[in-house]
Amino acid sequence: MGMISDSRGYVADTWKAWNRFWFAPSDPATLCLIRLLAGSLLFYTHLVWSWDLQAFLGPDGWLPVEYLRDLHARPAADGPQWSVWSLFFWIEKPWMLWCVHVFALLVFFFLMLGLFSRTTAVLGFLLAVTYAHRISPGAYFGLDKINCMLALYLMLGPCGARYSLDRIRRLNRGDNRPVLPSASANLTIRLIQLHLCIIYLFSGLAKHMGENWQAGTAVWWAVANLEYQSIDMTWLAGWPTLVALATHATVFWEIFYCCLIWNRFARPLVLWMAVAVHGGIALFMGMITFGLAMLYANLAFLKPATVRRWVDPLADRVALMLVRAK
Numbered sequence: 425m426g427m428i429s430d431s432r433g434y435v436a437d438t439w440k441a442w443n444r445f446w447f448a449p450s451d452p453a454t455l456c457l458i459r460l461l462a463g464s465l466l467f468y469t470h471l472v473w474s475w476d477l478q479a480f481l482g483p484d485g486w487l488p489v490e491y492l493r494d495l496h497a498r499p500a501a502d503g504p505q506w507s508v509w510s511l512f513f514w515i516e517k518p519w520m521l522w523c524v525h526v527f528a529l530l531v532f533f534f535l536m537l538g539l540f541s542r543t544t545a546v547l548g549f550l551l552a553v554t555y556a557h558r559i560s561p562g563a564y565f566g567l568d569k570i571n572c573m574l575a576l577y578l579m580l581g582p583c584g585a586r587y588s589l590d591r592i593r594r595l596n597r598g599d600n601r602p603v604l605p606s607a608s609a610n611l612t613i614r615l616i617q618l619h620l621c622i623i624y625l626f627s628g629l630a631k632h633m634g635e636n637w638q639a640g641t642a643v644w645w646a647v648a649n650l651e652y653q654s655i656d657m658t659w660l661a662g663w664p665t666l667v668a669l670a671t672h673a674t675v676f677w678e679i680f681y682c683c684l685i686w687n688r689f690a691r692p693l694v695l696w697m698a699v700a701v702h703g704g705i706a707l708f709m710g711m712i713t714f715g716l717a718m719l720y721a722n723l724a725f726l727k728p729a730t731v732r733r734w735v736d737p738l739a740d741r742v743a744l745m746l747v748r749a750k
Contacts, residue, residue: 446614449605451728452585455612456538457735459545459583461720462574463536466548469571469713470525470532470555477525480559481512487562489513495561510557528555535578538588545583549575570717573619581612587739616724621682628678637675640668647708654710674701685725698722 473480483489489512496508515521528551535544552575556568584590585603636642644667647657660667677697684690698719706715723731 446611447607448610449607450610450613451605451732452582452603452609453587453728453731453735454724454726455578455581455583455609456586456588457726457731458574458616458720458723459538459541459578460536460587461723462571462578462717463532463538463548465713465717465720466552466571466575467529467532467536469567470552471529473555474525474529477521478518480563481525481555482518482521483512483516487559492558508557508560510554512554512558538584538590541582541584541588541590545575545578549579565714567711567714567717570714570721574616574717574721577612577616577619580615581609582606583612585609587735613724616721617685620721620724621685624678624681628675628681631675631678637671640664640671643667643671643674649709652709652711655708657708673697677701691725695722695725 479485493513511524512521515524531544531547531551534540535548549572552568552572556564556572559568585606591603631637631642634642636645644660644664647653647660677694681694685694702715702718702722704715705718706712
């Protein structure tokens with residue numbers, strides 16, 4: 425009987441820990457900061473299509489719509505055919521294309537500012553996906569995947585509760601109630617964290633199988649690639665041990681990210697390694713937006729109290745200025 429009682433207690437404790445991990449109410453500060461930064465990235469990375477909109481997204485652009493339809497209609501060699509959807513598949517007139525594009529930019533801009541956050545978060549995800557499916561496979565990269573990932577999870581929680589025009593509008597109406605902890609905010613952050621762990625794990629495992637990664641030379645081939653090189657790092661040719669160390673450390677970090685990030689003592693080291701890896705990608709390989717997107721996603725592991733300590737003083741000053749201006 426004692427063993428049965430102990431096992432029941434263990435199951436009950438495990439169930440409580442599971443519920444606490446996913447559904448314990450949490451301050452939405454971390455989620456709101458991610459909304460602000462991810463929204464700004466969504467706005468900028470889609471704004472750049474405006475420089476040659478017809479070539480990028482027009483029906484007869486560099487990747488014509490008919491070509492994409494034919495490509496997606498072909499059955500895959502190892503499974504069912506790949507089915508995607510995009511508003512741009514049905515837009516034929518230039519003025520219609522510009523109307524959709526301007527509307528999307530407004531949605532991303534409002535999401536960044538936190539205006540009508542619940543609505544713009546849903547629209548932002550749908551529009552991010554519609555752009556990604558239109559430019560795929562010709563201009564579809566990791567940045568677009570992370571943009572869509574963050575936009576997806578912003579729909580699930582109160583991303584406009586802090587650092588937003590929605591919050592300022594509530595203050596202007598005399599609603600001074602404090603922002604309450606939210607179970608959906610915690611759930612959203614946990615999903616981003618878990619998604620990051622999966623991304624890094626499979627990325628690390630794929631690198632581990634690569635010949636250059638095993639040989640310890642992959643970092644050299646990356647920084648020496650003239651197509652991506654933004655800062656001359658060829659001096660690393662004289663430091664093969666440093667190159668090998670950076671290569672193997674990157675693989676180790678990606679594979680064991682999903683284990684070490686949950687330890688409160690290892691977490692700061694893991695996050696600083698993220699800054700080094702993605703900051704290096706941004707600075708030395710010219711992938712600034714992708715580096716920023718990954719760093720914004722890693723903010724999910726910051727405690728709300730830490731975010732509030734950093735961001736609240738500035739946010740309070742901005743809100744006070746706007747309230748007084750009105």
